[in-house]
Amino acid sequence: MIFIPLWQRVLVVLATVAAILFAAPNLFYDRVERSNDARASIAEGVTAPELEADAALWPEWLPSGLVNLGLDLRGGAHLLAEVQVTDVYASRMDAYWPTIRDALAAERDTVGFVTREEGGDPSQLRIRISEPAGASRAVEIVRGLAQPVVTLTGGGASDIEVTASGDILTVQLSEAERAATDDRTVSQALEIVRRRIDEVGTREPTILRQGADRILVQVPGVGSAQEVKDIIGTTAQLTFNPVLQRTTDPEADPGAGNVLLPSLDEEGVYYVLERAAVVTGEELTNAQPSFDQNGNPAVSFQFNPQGARAFGEYTAENIGEPFAIVLDEEVISAPVIQSAIPGGSGIITGQFTVEESTELAVLLRAGALPAELTFLEERTIGPELGEDSIQAGQSAAYVAMVLVTLFMVASYGFFGVLAVVALVINIIMIIGIMSAIGATLTLPGIAGIVLTMGQAVDANVLIYERMREEIRRGAGPIKAVQEGFSKAISAIVDANVTTFIIAAIMFFVGAGPVRGFAVTLAIGVVTTIITGVFVSRLLISLWFARTRPKTIVV
Structure with a gap:
C-alpha cells in the first residue's frame, strides 16, 4: 500500500x-442571492413578510457566498469620468483670502487699505493695496503665510506664489502645490464615488483611477448609466459633534436631543453625541496629511470663516473634552481638545501611520465632491x-x-x-x-x-x-x-x-x-x-x- x-x-x-x-450555493444562484439580500435588509432594520420568506430560501447554517458575476456577464453600467481639478484652485484662493486680508490689515500703515479684485482668472487671488510703495512689504507678509507642500515623503516647496505689479498683488498656488492638490482631489473624488456606490449594496463594483484625472466606474447589475450618475451625485454628511459618552452597548438610550452612532474603526464601540453639530463638512475647506511637532503623522484641517468662528468658540469652552468627527452616521475619529483652536485650522494627532493619516484626510474631505465630474463615456450593458x-x-x-x-x-x-x-x-x-x-x-x-x-x-x-x-x-x-x-x-x-x-x-x-x-x-x-x-x-x-x-x- x-x-x-x-x-x-x-x-x-x-x-x-x-x-x-x-x-454548492452557485447551483442555486438566484435563490441564494435573494436570501442574502433579504437578510441584509433585515439586518438594517427593515421588516416585511416577503423579506422573511426570501431569507428562508437558503438555510442560514450553510455557506451563502456566491461567485460575483462581472459587468461582461451580468450586465450593468460603464462610466468614465474626468475630475475637473482646476475647480479646486479657486476654492483654495477663496479660503486663503480672509487670512491674507487680516494679515495685511495689521500693516495698514505700510500697505494701506486692502481690497480684492474680482474677475479674471479664478485660480488667482488679485489684491489691490492703496499704498503702492508698500508692495514689497505686502509680498513679504503674504509669503510669510505660505505653508510647505505636504506629501507622503514630507514637506517641500511653498504652497503659494506671490508677485506684485504696481498696486496689485497676485497670489496663486505653486506648481508643486497644484500637483499635490490634483492628486488629493482625484483621490478624494475616487473615495467619495466608492463610498456612494458601496452604500447602494451593488456587487463588486469596479472603481479605478485612470491616468492623472480620470475615474473608471463599472457597476454590475444596474439598469442604466443614469442610475449610477444619480448615485454618485449624492452628498455625504460630515459633521463635528460634541461627545457625551462612549459605550459598548448598541442599545444604549442616547436621551432626548442626542444620537447613538457606531465607531468606524473600533468594532463594538459607540458614541452618544449631541444631535446639533458644532460645524459641518460644508464649512470644511481643506484637510490633508501632515506631521505634528514631533514628526509623527497627523491630519491638518481648515474651516471657512463661519466654521472657524464656531469651532474656535467651542474649543475654547471645552478644553479636555472629546469631540466627534462624523461621516455618514459613523464616528471616524473622536480626538480630545487639547487647547483652543482659533483661526479655523487645527491638527488631529493620534497613533497614525502615514497611510492612516492619508486615509483619514481623505475621509474628512469626503463630505462632497471636491470638483465637478465630467462623464466622457456612458454605456449600459444589457x-x-x-x-x-x-x-x-x-x-x-x-x-x-x-x-x-x-x-x-x-x-x-x-x-x-x-x-x-x-x-x-x-x-x-x-x-x-x-x-x-x-x-x-x-x-x-x-x-x-x-x-x-x-x-x-x-x-x-x-x-x-x-x-x-x-x-x-x-x-x-x-x-x-x-x-x-x-x-x-x-x-x-x-x-x-x-x-x-x-x-x-x-x-x-x-x-x-x-x-x-x-x-x-x-x-x-x-x-x-x-x-x-x-x-x-x-x-x-x-x-x-x-x-x-x-x-x-x-
Whole structure:
C-alpha cells in the first residue's frame, strides 16, 4: 500500500468537502442571492413578510457566498469620468483670502487699505493695496503665510506664489502645490464615488483611477448609466459633534436631543453625541496629511470663516473634552481638545501611520465632491450580452473538459480517469474559493478556468510519465507510483510557481479584463498543486488498497 500520512489524508478530504460546500450555493444562484439580500435588509432594520420568506430560501447554517458575476456577464453600467481639478484652485484662493486680508490689515500703515479684485482668472487671488510703495512689504507678509507642500515623503516647496505689479498683488498656488492638490482631489473624488456606490449594496463594483484625472466606474447589475450618475451625485454628511459618552452597548438610550452612532474603526464601540453639530463638512475647506511637532503623522484641517468662528468658540469652552468627527452616521475619529483652536485650522494627532493619516484626510474631505465630474463615456450593458457570454464560456468549458477527458483516458487508461476525477475536484475548488472570498468572475476569468484545466492535467502527465519510466526500469507498482510522484513534484511546483508569479503581476499591474483573468489563473495554480499531487495520490492510494494489483499499466 502507498503510504500517505493520516494528517494528509484528513486535510485532502476536508479541503474537498469544504470546496463542495462553498461551491454548492452557485447551483442555486438566484435563490441564494435573494436570501442574502433579504437578510441584509433585515439586518438594517427593515421588516416585511416577503423579506422573511426570501431569507428562508437558503438555510442560514450553510455557506451563502456566491461567485460575483462581472459587468461582461451580468450586465450593468460603464462610466468614465474626468475630475475637473482646476475647480479646486479657486476654492483654495477663496479660503486663503480672509487670512491674507487680516494679515495685511495689521500693516495698514505700510500697505494701506486692502481690497480684492474680482474677475479674471479664478485660480488667482488679485489684491489691490492703496499704498503702492508698500508692495514689497505686502509680498513679504503674504509669503510669510505660505505653508510647505505636504506629501507622503514630507514637506517641500511653498504652497503659494506671490508677485506684485504696481498696486496689485497676485497670489496663486505653486506648481508643486497644484500637483499635490490634483492628486488629493482625484483621490478624494475616487473615495467619495466608492463610498456612494458601496452604500447602494451593488456587487463588486469596479472603481479605478485612470491616468492623472480620470475615474473608471463599472457597476454590475444596474439598469442604466443614469442610475449610477444619480448615485454618485449624492452628498455625504460630515459633521463635528460634541461627545457625551462612549459605550459598548448598541442599545444604549442616547436621551432626548442626542444620537447613538457606531465607531468606524473600533468594532463594538459607540458614541452618544449631541444631535446639533458644532460645524459641518460644508464649512470644511481643506484637510490633508501632515506631521505634528514631533514628526509623527497627523491630519491638518481648515474651516471657512463661519466654521472657524464656531469651532474656535467651542474649543475654547471645552478644553479636555472629546469631540466627534462624523461621516455618514459613523464616528471616524473622536480626538480630545487639547487647547483652543482659533483661526479655523487645527491638527488631529493620534497613533497614525502615514497611510492612516492619508486615509483619514481623505475621509474628512469626503463630505462632497471636491470638483465637478465630467462623464466622457456612458454605456449600459444589457444582461442579454452576459447570458450569451456565460453560455459561450460554458460551452468552451464543456468542450475543453470532454477533449481533456478523451485525451487522458486514451493516453493513460484508468489512471487517466483518476486524473479527470482530480480535475473535477480542481474546478470545484476554484469555484469554492472564489465564492468564499467574494471574487468576481469575468469572461476572461472563464478563460482562466479553461486554461487551468490544461495545467491541471499537465501535472498528472508529468507524474504518469515518470511512473512509466520507473516501470520500464523494472520497478514494482508501489515503487513506480512513489517514485513518479516524488520525482515529478519539483517540476510541478516550479512550473506552477512561475505561473503564479505571472498571475500576480497581471493582477497588480493590470486592470479590468486582465485582472479577471489573473484571479482565476492564480487560484487555479493553487488548486492544481493540491489536486494534481495530493488528491491524485490519495485516489491512487485508495485504489491500491482496494485492488492490490501485482502490475500496473500506465
